[in-house]
Amino acid sequence: MHLPDGFLSAPVSTVLAAASFGGLGAAVRRSRPAVDAPVVTPLLGVAAAFVFCAQMFNFPISGGTTGHLLGAALVTALLGPWRAMLVMASVLLVQALIFADGGVVALGANLFNMAVAAPLLAGLVQGLVQRAGRQARWTREVGLAVSAWLTVQLAAACCAVEIAFSGTAPLAVVLPAMLAVHAVIGLGEALLSVAAYRVVVGARPELAGHERPVAELATMELWRLAAMLALGLLVVALAFPYPDGLEWVAEQQQFGHHARDGFAAAPLRDYAVPGRPVGSGFDWFGSYLSAILGAALCGGLMRWLGRAGRQAPDDAS
Amino acid sequence: MSWPLWAQLLAIAACGAAGLTLTRSLFAADATRAQLGLEVSRGDSLLHRTPAVCKLLGLLALAVSAALLPPAGLSVPGALVLLLLVAARLPLRAVAARAAELLPLALIVAVGALLRGDPVLFVATLGRALITVAAVVALTLSTPQPEILRAARRLGLPAPLVEIIALLLRYLVVVLDEANRLALGFSLRAVGPRDLRLARPLGRVIGALAVRSLERGERVHQAMLARGYDGTWPALQRAPAPSVAAWLGCGLFLSPLLAALSYWR
Secondary structure: OOOOOOOOOHHHHHHHHHHHHHHHHHHHHHOOOOOOOOOOHHHHHHHHHHHHHHOOOEEEOOOOOEEEOOOHHHHHHHHOHHHHHHHHHHHHHHHHHOOOOOOOOOHHHHHHHHHHHHHHHHHHHHHHHHHHOOOOHHHHHHHHHHHHHHHHHHHHHHHHHHHHHOOOOOHHHHHHHHHHHHHHHHHHHHHHHHHHHHHHHHHOOOOHHHHHHHHOOOHHHHHHHHHHHHHHHHHHHHOOOOOHHHHHHHHHOOOOOOOOOOOOOHHHHHHOOOOOOOOOOOOHHHHHHHHHHHHHHHHHHHHHHHHOOOOOOOOOO | OOOOHHHHHHHHHHHHHHHHHHHHHHHOOOOOHHHHOOOOOOOOOHHHHOOHHHHHHHHHHHHHHHHHOOHHHHHHHHHHHHHHHHHOOOOHHHHHHHHHOOHHHHHHHHHHHHHHOOHHHHHHHHHHHHHHHHHHHHHHHHOOHHHHHHHHHHOOOOHHHHHHHHHHHHHHHHHHHHHHHHHHHHHHHOOOOOOHHHHHHHHHHHHHHHHHHHHHHHHHHHHHHHOOOOOOOHHHOOOOOOOHHHHHHHHHHHHHHHHHHHHHO
8 A cells, every 4th residue: 555656746745745744743742651751762663663564464365365464553552543653654654765665755645544544543433432332341342443444444545535636547446446455455454453452462461551542532632633634634635626537537427628638747737826827737836835835734733733732641651 | 448437447456456466476475684675785885975864855856856757757867866876886686676566556557557548657657656766775775774864863854753763673673583483383373264264363473473572662661771761862863964065966966857847847
């Protein structure tokens, strides 16, 4: 699910990078045990090494294909959503910048899909399920299973929407394909996560005590997670009102008759600022102004949502 | 252009499955240290001596300009990256090994481009991906990892993330050895059906790896506390600012990108 470069257009990448950086900034602040204390990095560093290695175990899916663990839901269950964001982000940064797995321009989008949106959704779902079940023991495993499947679906859907809005492939093709494949992979993710979580809780219950942030998430926490997730998804969905992929579908269905111009210029075409003449198919000023404005806006909002109400520390370790 | 939607979906799904199987069976087996590219080449070239801050920014400039240039303009960043690799005498097979992981996605894009009757799309997408892969290989094979981290710190990556990444890189090999031992035992024991039913035993193996990793993390933390760790990392300070000469050289080398961007716009 790591998008390489070439699949996403520059504005899509820019806005998603801003959303990711805002979310990660919030995660850095909120994963401090106390206001003045540093983040407890040693445990998180080795946990990140674990996620990196766990992603290498391939499990077979029938038909000869294989899938592998994403790990966002499992790490969220063990460390809480904010720390899980840091762990997943460092894994993705290393994969992109050291091992060339996933693009550099696409890094912001990859971070958003797997290190920001996925842990936020996992924390939200696990918190909601645990609250609905009055914190009973079974709710942790059920919440983990549900959130594991959902995070994989969410990451795949974000991936597909980003590709489509960049004009690389039509949404009507890439979204069902991604969701269908990852419905099965998500099943594997859920089974693997629950089995792994059981082992951790069985062997070292106090290690799994790091899940307390999830279990004790107050109402405020849940709405903040939900707001950040909703904002991020809104960015993915609304920042680009006339995606090239949708235009292609419209063309297929004989709705539109305008000629398709070159691949590279096409995704930026719909960014013209009113009152400024659009030149030969490309408007640097308009497209970059809107991309930068959108980036600043959603990056700042993400940070603010993560920063507000930090009086109650997540946990006391 | 006139293929029905279901046929497109089917073709893309089939190619994706085939590509995934192919690459996994070819390359997943030896995810060892060498495969991970954890060795840093000891060469000495202009690229090796360039400050890591400049190299990180240069990588970004190459990737961004590749994203902005039209297909015809991709030859400029491509030539620059190739020049870097050749001039610094970096092994091209490292690029090939990384590029092989692009294969499944490349197949999907190829089918999509064929269905749209647009082969340029395929070439451009793959070209952009390849340029970034080659540039990242050029960075990592010519720069010690602590240098990259210090440069990232200077460029504004938050300190906790830099510290987590430093520990991730330090303990990756250790946890990987642990994972390989567990995987060996698992492959000797697991004789069941090769499908999703294998997920539960495999999940237990991953859980065991999680327990061992988290315990190691605790030990590392205790050991660091015993040695006076107070939350600061003197070894991971910001990199010093590169000299004017380094900036000038970097800008000179990357100036064709600017020329290409202004020419094709």
